[in-house]
Amino acid sequence: MADGRKQPKSKYTLDRGMPGAFEGETITRRRFMSGTVHGAGAIAVSAFTLPALGFAAGSALFDRPPVDWEAIGAPDDFPNDTYLPRVITEVAGVGQVGRTTVYVRARNPESDAPPNPPGYDEPFIAISTRCMHLGCPVRYIDAAKRFVCPCHGGVYNFEGGVDGGPPVRPLDRFYTRVRNGQVEIGPRYSVNSEFRRFPSYRDPAQDLDGIGQYLYPGRFSTPKMD
Numbered sequence: 001m002a003d004g005r006k007q008p009k010s011k012y013t014l015d016r017g018m019p020g021a022f023e024g025e026t027i028t029r030r031r032f033m034s035g036t037v038h039g040a041g042a043i044a045v046s047a048f049t050l051p052a053l054g055f056a057a058g059s060a061l062f063d064r065p066p067v068d069w070e071a072i073g074a075p076d077d078f079p080n081d082t083y084l085p086r087v088i089t090e091v092a093g094v095g096q097v098g099r100t101t102v103y104v105r106a107r108n109p110e111s112d113a114p115p116n117p118p119g120y121d122e123p124f125i126a127i128s129t130r131c132m133h134l135g136c137p138v139r140y141i142d143a144a145k146r147f148v149c150p151c152h153g154g155v156y157n158f159e160g161g162v163d164g165g166p167p168v169r170p171l172d173r174f175y176t177r178v179r180n181g182q183v184e185i186g187p188r189y190s191v192n193s194e195f196r197r198f199p200s201y202r203d204p205a206q207d208l209d210g211i212g213q214y215l216y217p218g219r220f221s222t223p224k225m226d
């Protein structure tokens with residue numbers, strides 16, 4: 001006799017009249033397979049979206065290392081028509097592995113592009129020796145006024161822009177300033193083909209023109225300059 005109270009639903013699919021139900025089942029095979037496929041899809045999507053989101057947000061979320069400046073010589077030591085090599089510590093605390101060669105010259109306001117974006121006074125040009133194809137060390141050849149990579153024939157012009165071969169963007173640069181009568185080298189930064197500065201440097205083979213500037217967020221291990 002009905003007493004007005006709602007009867008609890010049976011846990012069996014057959015009792016609930018579900019299509020494709022079998023005796024003794026608590027979930028239909030169709031629903032079980034759908035759930036499995038959706039679960040696998042969610043895992044697959046999160047497997048590539050979560051790292052990408054973390055990578056993109058990393059620069060904003062994580063602490064950046066302090067900015068270290070290293071003196072490399074008096075301003076008059078550096079001409080503006082050729083580069084001088086200097087060895088600096090790019091990563092502290094790891095011995096010789098953290099040392100790298102940079103090519104340094106005075107900025108020539110008549111031939112060098114103005115700072116881009118404006119506002120950063122770059123008195124000296126300090127070029128990284130890391131090739132922007134796959135990272136081999138490049139060498140400056142003064143007779144040709146070019147940087148040449150021995151690995152796959154990458155060639156860069158006097159400003160470090162790509163002149164030939166497979167590199168995807170100009171050579172990275174380092175911040176420079178003059179303090180206490182010394183030229184000082186700061187953190188590395190990347191530039192695109194118009195020498196627009198990207199404060200956090202990118203890895204080799206990461207193009208910074210067009211959509212590439214959004215696809216490759218800067219490394220959050222880069223000291224924060226601006």
Ligand code: FES
Pocket residue numbers: 131132133134135136149150151152153154165166167
């Ligand atoms: S690493 Fe320099 S051209 Fe390939």
